[in-house]
Amino acid sequence: MIDQILVGFGSFANPLVVVGLLGGALLGYLIGAIPGLGPSLGVALMIPFTYGMDPTVSIVTLVALYVAAEYGGAISAILLNSPGTAAAVATSWDGYPLSQQGKAGLALNVSIISSGVGIFVSAVLLFFTAVPLSEYALALGPEAYFALALLGLSLVSSLSPSLLKGLIAMGLGLGLATIGLDTQTGVPRFSYHPDFFEGLPLVPVLLGLFALSEVLFMIEKGAAGSVKSQPMSGLFAVPLSTFTQLKRVFLTSSILGYVIGIIPGAGASIASFASYGVAKKSSRHPERFGKGSLEGVAASETANNAAVSGALAPLLALGIPGSPTTAILIGALMIQGIQPGPLLFATNPEIPYTIFASLWIGVPVMIIIGLAGARFWAKVSDIPGPIIAAIVAGISLMGAYATENAIFPVFITLAFGLIGYLLRKVDIPLAPVILALVLGDMLETNFRRAVSIANGDMTTFLTDPISATLLAIMVISLILPRLRKSFFKKAAQV
Amino acid sequence: MTVEAVKSPSRIGNDVDDHHDRDQTLTIKKSLAEVVIYLLLIAADIFYLSEAYRLHVQVPSPHVGPGGFPLIIAVINLLLLLGLLFISLFIKPRRTPQERVAFSRPLSVLAAVAILIAETTLLKTAGPLITIALFSFLLMWVAGERRLTMLAIIPPLFSAAIYAIFVMALGVYFD
Incomplete structure (x- = not known):
C-alpha cells in the first residue's frame, strides 16, 4: 500500500498534474463563488476540456475543481448571504452575521482553514476505507451488485421532497440508459438512428440537464439581483488559538461529514446541516449559533468538504456514484477508458492513489489560493447573470460538439436542456436521472446475470443474504422517513 | 392561468434598461x-x-x-x-x-431557446468564432444586459477564448 501511495505522490513529478491541480482549484473557486453554479455544473463544464488530457491529469483537475467549488461556495455565503452552493447554506447562518459585525475576514479565514481540515482528515479516512471496501467488493455476486446499485439510486431518489417524483426521475434515467445496442446480445434497442447505437452520450446529456437548463433559469432572473458585499478585514490576523479552540469541532465534523458523504444521495449539504446541528448541541455557547458563531462556520465548512471524500469512497471502491458530481466524475473516467469499481485498484492503481495524493497536496494549495485570492473571489460573485448565462451556454454547446466533432451531441444537449428546465419546474429532481443513466447498464447487466445464474428464479435477490439485506435497507430507507413524517403530522393534529 | 407584471428587486447600476420591468411573469x-x-x-x-x-x-x-x-x-x-x-x-x-x-420573463426564455436552436444549427456551418460571438451577444441581450461596453467586449473575447481552447489547443475541427 505504501508503494502505491508513493506512486500517487510520484504522479506530481509530472508538471502537467501540478498544472491540473492549480487550474482545477482556481476554476473551482471561481465556479463555487458564483451563486447558482455548483460543483456538479462546474465538473460537467470542465469535462470537454479534459478530452485530450492524460487520464491522471484529467482526474486530478476534475477532483481539484470539485473540492475547490465546495470551498468557494462559502465565500458568497459569508460576504453576500448568498451561498454559492447548497452545502454552504449553513455557513451563511453564522458567516454573514460575522460579516455584518465587521469580521468578514475572520469568517472567511476560519471557513477556508476548516475546509482544508475537513478534506485532509477525510482523505485519511478515504485512504483507509476505500481500499478494504474495494477488496470486499470483489467477492460480491451479481445479486449483491444489483441490490447495491438499486440501493444507491433509491437513496438519491428518496431525498426528493416527493418520493414518487424522485422515483420517476430514477425510472426516466433507467429508461434512457437502455437506449443503444444491448451489451449482452448486440440487439439495437430504442435506437432509431445509428448515432444512438452506442447509447445516449453522457456528457452532452449532463451539459444539457445541468448547464443549459440553468442558463434558462438565469434568463428568467434577468440582470437583477446584484447585492453589495460586506467589506473584508482581518483576513490574515487570526490567532492560532482560534483554531485550537475549534479542534473538537474539526474532528467530529470531519468524521460526520465523511460518513454522511459515503451514503449515496446524502452529500455535502446534508453533511453540513447535520454537523451544524451536532456542533450546536454540543457547544458551550449554543446561543451564539445563528448570530455569528465561529463554531457554526467551522462545523458546516469542515463537514461539507469532508463529504467530498466520503462521496469518492463508493465511486472508487464500488463504481457507484454517491452524488451527482461523482456521477459526472464517473462519466469523465469512462471517457478516458477507465472503469471505476473494485478492479480499479488493480488495473489502474495510479488513478485512485493519485486522487488520495491530490487531496492531501491540494489542501495547502487551496488554502493559499483561497486566502490570497479572497478579495478576487468576492468580486467574482458580482459577475452579472447575463454574462454567466452566455458563457455557460457557449461552453455547453462547444463542449457537446467536442465530444464527437459532430453536431448530433449538440442537439442532444439542447433537447436535455429543455427537458431539464421543464422537469425542474415541476420539482422532478435531476440527480436521480443522471445517476440512473450512469448506473443503468451495471444495474441491468447484474440483474440479468443473476437471474440467468439462478435459472430464471427471481427470488435469488431475496435468498442471497447480502442482496436481501441491501434490499431491506432500501425499503426501510424509502418508507421510514414517510411514516415518521405522517406520524408527526397526525400527532400535531391531535 | 394569470399574467403578472414583474417588479424586479434591484438593478445593476443605471445602465441597465428597464426592459424586464415590462416583461411579465406567467403563473x-x-x-x-x-x-x-x-x-x-x-x-x-x-x-x-x-x-x-x-x-x-x-x-x-x-x-x-x-x-x-x-x-x-x-x-x-x-x-x-x-x-x-x-x-x-x-x-x-x-x-x-x-x-x-x-414562468418569469417567458418571452425572454422563449427567445433564448430560439437563440440556442439557431446557434446549434449554425455552429457547424458558420464556425465557432462567429456563431459563439453573435449568439453570446444575443443571449446577453435577452438576459437583460444593456451596457454597450459589456455587449461589445464580452462576446468577441469569449468567442476568441473558446476558439483558442477548443480548436487550437484541443484540436476540435469543423469541416
Whole structure:
C-alpha cells in the first residue's frame, strides 16, 4: 500500500498534474463563488476540456475543481448571504452575521482553514476505507451488485421532497440508459438512428440537464439581483488559538461529514446541516449559533468538504456514484477508458492513489489560493447573470460538439436542456436521472446475470443474504422517513 | 392561468434598461403544469413500453432478454406516473392555497431557446468564432444586459477564448 501511495505522490513529478491541480482549484473557486453554479455544473463544464488530457491529469483537475467549488461556495455565503452552493447554506447562518459585525475576514479565514481540515482528515479516512471496501467488493455476486446499485439510486431518489417524483426521475434515467445496442446480445434497442447505437452520450446529456437548463433559469432572473458585499478585514490576523479552540469541532465534523458523504444521495449539504446541528448541541455557547458563531462556520465548512471524500469512497471502491458530481466524475473516467469499481485498484492503481495524493497536496494549495485570492473571489460573485448565462451556454454547446466533432451531441444537449428546465419546474429532481443513466447498464447487466445464474428464479435477490439485506435497507430507507413524517403530522393534529 | 407584471428587486447600476420591468411573469397552477408534464411522460412511456414489448417478443430469451428489463422499467414508470397524475388531478386541487409555478420573463426564455436552436444549427456551418460571438451577444441581450461596453467586449473575447481552447489547443475541427 505504501508503494502505491508513493506512486500517487510520484504522479506530481509530472508538471502537467501540478498544472491540473492549480487550474482545477482556481476554476473551482471561481465556479463555487458564483451563486447558482455548483460543483456538479462546474465538473460537467470542465469535462470537454479534459478530452485530450492524460487520464491522471484529467482526474486530478476534475477532483481539484470539485473540492475547490465546495470551498468557494462559502465565500458568497459569508460576504453576500448568498451561498454559492447548497452545502454552504449553513455557513451563511453564522458567516454573514460575522460579516455584518465587521469580521468578514475572520469568517472567511476560519471557513477556508476548516475546509482544508475537513478534506485532509477525510482523505485519511478515504485512504483507509476505500481500499478494504474495494477488496470486499470483489467477492460480491451479481445479486449483491444489483441490490447495491438499486440501493444507491433509491437513496438519491428518496431525498426528493416527493418520493414518487424522485422515483420517476430514477425510472426516466433507467429508461434512457437502455437506449443503444444491448451489451449482452448486440440487439439495437430504442435506437432509431445509428448515432444512438452506442447509447445516449453522457456528457452532452449532463451539459444539457445541468448547464443549459440553468442558463434558462438565469434568463428568467434577468440582470437583477446584484447585492453589495460586506467589506473584508482581518483576513490574515487570526490567532492560532482560534483554531485550537475549534479542534473538537474539526474532528467530529470531519468524521460526520465523511460518513454522511459515503451514503449515496446524502452529500455535502446534508453533511453540513447535520454537523451544524451536532456542533450546536454540543457547544458551550449554543446561543451564539445563528448570530455569528465561529463554531457554526467551522462545523458546516469542515463537514461539507469532508463529504467530498466520503462521496469518492463508493465511486472508487464500488463504481457507484454517491452524488451527482461523482456521477459526472464517473462519466469523465469512462471517457478516458477507465472503469471505476473494485478492479480499479488493480488495473489502474495510479488513478485512485493519485486522487488520495491530490487531496492531501491540494489542501495547502487551496488554502493559499483561497486566502490570497479572497478579495478576487468576492468580486467574482458580482459577475452579472447575463454574462454567466452566455458563457455557460457557449461552453455547453462547444463542449457537446467536442465530444464527437459532430453536431448530433449538440442537439442532444439542447433537447436535455429543455427537458431539464421543464422537469425542474415541476420539482422532478435531476440527480436521480443522471445517476440512473450512469448506473443503468451495471444495474441491468447484474440483474440479468443473476437471474440467468439462478435459472430464471427471481427470488435469488431475496435468498442471497447480502442482496436481501441491501434490499431491506432500501425499503426501510424509502418508507421510514414517510411514516415518521405522517406520524408527526397526525400527532400535531391531535 | 394569470399574467403578472414583474417588479424586479434591484438593478445593476443605471445602465441597465428597464426592459424586464415590462416583461411579465406567467403563473399557472402547479397541479395543471404537473398534469401536462405527466401526460407527456405517460405518452413517452407507453411508446417505450410498446417498443420494449415488441423487442421482448422478437428476441425471446429463456430468462431476461433485451426487452425484459426495459419492460419492467416501463411498467413501473407507468404505475408511478399514473399515481402522480392521480395526485395532481384529484388530491392537490383540494388543497388550499393552491401552489403555482411561475414562468418569469417567458418571452425572454422563449427567445433564448430560439437563440440556442439557431446557434446549434449554425455552429457547424458558420464556425465557432462567429456563431459563439453573435449568439453570446444575443443571449446577453435577452438576459437583460444593456451596457454597450459589456455587449461589445464580452462576446468577441469569449468567442476568441473558446476558439483558442477548443480548436487550437484541443484540436476540435469543423469541416
